[in-house]
Amino acid sequence: MGPEFQLIDAFVAAAAVSPRAPRGPGDDAAVLPRRRGEICVTVDAVVEGVHFRRASSRLEDVGHKALAVNLSDLAAMGARPRWALVALGVPRGFRIADARRLGAGFGALARQSGTALVGGNVTRAPGLALTVTVGGEVAPGRALRRSGARPGDRVWASGTLGDARLGLSLLERRGGPGARRLRGVPRLARMAIARQRRPVPRLALGAALVGVASACIDLSDGLVQDAGHVAAASGVALDLDGGLLPVSRALVAAYPDGRARARAAASGGEDYELLFTAPAGREAAIRRLSGRLGLELTRIGEVRRGRGVHLRGTGTARVHGFDHLA
């Protein structure tokens, strides 16, 4: 148990998260303060060899990403992060210094987002794994859901799409022609890699969309697949226009052909942007919000009666229906 406690201490000290929970860590469970709002909880794991490789990701990045992917889920609910629990699985040879680096990456994002580290657990495991549980608060009955999209609503996306997948191709050194092209533009290549390693959860956007958006989801598995969840939960069809998808200069450099670029933007995962729907009358409010947050918000399609996700302008004839994805 000695080494276990030392690893916890090193992680927590490096995370330097403040404020701590009012009570705990130190007891068998953390006692959370009562909140006026409802609490949203979610859990997600980041596993060595599956979600990252030690050779291509710094442990600071792993600590950041393990928290970021969870905060992104809270952002999609419109919830403000309050607390986190960390379950750490560590392989043999994992050092105190490694725990410190993980904790530093986790802690920087925790502080920035107002997330208190209230407890956790360390256990031996075949490979490094961080399983993070987060709790966030939202006003009663106001959480954003996947199920609220209605025919006539507009579909929006934040930021730019496809960068994280491009960054992964660059890291994995087995990327297609897009990744090869981007290697010639180091500054843009670094940007794409940063999107892969250190996603930014859209917390301020999610909180501001409460009362504005009719449905919301975070883009972790790729635009078409995640849009499919909204379509299915809402019982509607989403018509998306590949030509409208917001893309970065990195994606333009990697995919000079517009249709190939749209395909990359529509299928890449791990962008951790928000996809949301809103009534047509909300367009002006959303544009003002974009200016206030300094975050691009782009109208990419429309909700109509029907089923599935229908993506035009990618040069492929096929329609991406929800059933097709299952």
Add this chain to the structure above:
Amino acid sequence: MGPEFQLIDAFVAAAAVSPRAPRGPGDDAAVLPRRRGEICVTVDAVVEGVHFRRASSRLEDVGHKALAVNLSDLAAMGARPRWALVALGVPRGFRIADARRLGAGFGALARQSGTALVGGNVTRAPGLALTVTVGGEVAPGRALRRSGARPGDRVWASGTLGDARLGLSLLERRGGPGARRLRGVPRLARMAIARQRRPVPRLALGAALVGVASACIDLSDGLVQDAGHVAAASGVALDLDGGLLPVSRALVAAYPDGRARARAAASGGEDYELLFTAPAGREAAIRRLSGRLGLELTRIGEVRRGRGVHLRGTGTARVHGFDHLA
């Protein structure tokens, strides 16, 4: 993603947990109902090759134990379980039928304990791992803590100690003389193995100790080590009498010598009984509680000024101080 969703569906269907969360699973996070009390949260992982082996544990047992060890933490806080999140790491070759068996073990205990399965996550992993987060409710300001033990308080333990470790020795087939002796008594051997595979969280006891106990902890790492946490958090010494430790007939059969038996009871982990302290005047109330719950509650020592855990009657001269354990 197809197989991931199928594994989730199989686990959830087999868990058959009711009531589901009021909303979610299905959104990016589960929205929990508001509670009058405070919420206690904790996380714990059960990892293949570390906490269990597929060869010697059924997956139903693994699902049970992953939830049980977390509920035991809630019991130690005096909290009533409300919800759980499950993060499942699955190796290649993990089948739908396997997910069903895990879910069945998890679900039976979840139903019995009133725990709603409100969300989760499945990811590829090098070996099977279940990371379970639970939330429980306790009246505001009433959670049991490790820090409340005061000189003059009595020290109590629930149930019997040392059985789970004995069960592990039997399963691992490299047990010492105790395990060898017990193999001659199949009924008692099966009991010890059941204690190892399917620990019973002492939820009713924990809830009843609110307002009675001055400090409480669950016995996961072994009596002396866990008592050390109470001593350290409370700033006191715990004097324990090895001759008073509650033991089962299995432990008596395995260790005919009283001192060896006391050592086994004091050092074995994973009993998931509760160790608690209470003012001397509470003795009658605790004995009534024991009768009402049908659970043995045994006075095993006393709290005094000082530091560390001091265990008499094990035939070893050494004093188990907290610093020694660190």
